[in-house]
Amino acid sequence: DSGVTQTPKHLITATGQRVTLRCSPRSGDLSVYWYQQSLDQGLQFLIQYYNGEERAKGNILERFSAQQFPDLHSELNLSSLELGDSALYFCASSVEGSSTDTQYFGPGTRLTVL
Amino acid sequence: AQKVTQAQTEISVVEKEDVTLDCVYETRDTTYYLFWYKQPPSGELVFLIRRNSFDEQNEISGRYSWNFQKSTSSFNFTITASQVVDSAVYFCALSEASGGSYIPTFGRGTSLIVHP
Numbered sequence: 347d348s349g350v351t352q353t354p355k356h357l358i359t360a361t362g363q364r365v366t367l368r369c370s371p372r373s374g375d376l377s378v379y380w381y382q383q384s385l386d387q388g389l390q391f392l393i394q395y396y397n398g399e400e401r402a403k404g405n406i407l408e409r410f411s412a413q414q415f416p417d418l419h420s421e422l423n424l425s426s427l428e429l430g431d432s433a434l435y436f437c438a439s440s441v442e443g444s445s446t447d448t449q450y451f452g453p454g455t456r457l458t459v460l
Numbered sequence: 461a462q463k464v465t466q467a468q469t470e471i472s473v474v475e476k477e478d479v480t481l482d483c484v485y486e487t488r489d490t491t492y493y494l495f496w497y498k499q500p501p502s503g504e505l506v507f508l509i510r511r512n513s514f515d516e517q518n519e520i521s522g523r524y525s526w527n528f529q530k531s532t533s534s535f536n537f538t539i540t541a542s543q544v545v546d547s548a549v550y551f552c553a554l555s556e557a558s559g560g561s562y563i564p565t566f567g568r569g570t571s572l573i574v575h576p
Binding site: 389391404436438449450451453454 | 505507510564567
């Protein structure tokens with residue numbers, strides 16, 4: 347158990363809908379990262395937050411947005427969902443969010459868009 | 461642009477065999493970091509190792525060892541005396557230092573199957 351929690355574990359929804367994925371980092375970690383893992387694209391970095399502020403952005407679609415709240419939990423919002431958004435979404439956390447940090451991953455949320 | 465290539469899609473071995481997972485990377489930066497992660501069937505990603513570009517020392521941790529060679533842009537991972545519990549997908553990743561943070565690029569992963 348990494349100490350990172352993600353909810354829900356599974357999510358099934360329809361095209362065009364909007365969903366919110368939630369992540370709670372390990373106690374003491376200030377930085378949160380979001381990743382998408384799909385068969386087509388592999389494992390891709392989406393976005394990083396550090397202490398409430400966006401720090402780095404990867405291949406995140408405009409239909410996706412995220413934020414980190416004062417209690418350091420983070421939410422990833424996916425809107426206007428398409429079939430291709432079906433994937434495993436991981437959240438990870440680290441202490442400072444620097445390149446020397448170790449990232450600890452949550453169990454993931456499996457999103458299925460029908 | 462940074463790129464990570466794991467040419468081996470799947471490797472199948474019998475328990476107690478040694479196995480090496482290859483990772484070749486491309487980067488224009490002189491400062492970068494290399495990682496290996498393990499994704500067992502349960503799905504969770506487990507961090508294994510981080511290496512910075514200035515440290516070419518090989519590392520050994522139990523049955524795991526890593527060989528970093530800048531001359532060939534490779535960061536290979538060897539499991540000695542493999543066990544069934546080593547069956548997983550292994551990812552190599554690269555990040556370039558950028559403004560104090562980094563954006564990692566992952567390889568496509570190598571699926572290791574260890575048969576009893």
